[in-house]
Amino acid sequence: MSNRAKKALERAESEIGILHQRLELIQLITLGERICVVCGCSDNNACPEGCEWSLVHAATPTGVCSNCIIDYLAAVIDAEKVPEKKA
Numbered sequence: 099m100s101n102r103a104k105k106a107l108e109r110a111e112s113e114i115g116i117l118h119q120r121l122e123l124i125q126l127i128t129l130g131e132r133i134c135v136v137c138g139c140s141d142n143n144a145c146p147e148g149c150e151w152s153l154v155h156a157a158t159p160t161g162v163c164s165n166c167i168i169d170y171l172a173a174v175i176d177a178e179k180v181p182e183k184k185a
Contacts, residue, residue, distance in 0.1 A: 132159045136166035 099107075131141045132154065139145045145165045153170070154161035162170045 130159055132161050134163040134166055135160050136162055136170050139163050139165075 132151065133140045134149075137145065139149060145163060147165065149163040149165045151161045152164045152167040
């Protein structure tokens with residue numbers, strides 16, 4: 099198989115994987131199951147070490163679990179940083 103064909107196959111496999119993940123997410127949302135926006139755990143599929151909801155979005159079936167809340171808040175704070183004014 100040529101390098102070009104290998105790259106095309108790898109790209110197709112990657113896209114199939116992404117589509118599969120999106121389909122699973124759509125199925126969970128359709129069932130009304132809350133999903134962590136960081137790690138993807140859900141009401142019926144918690145993190146291996148266990149977790150609970152730390153932050154929930156009332157209008158959508160999403161939230162942030164207790165294992166992800168620190169990283170999530172750090173990312174939000176980092177994204178909202180305003181550059182300091184130069185003197």
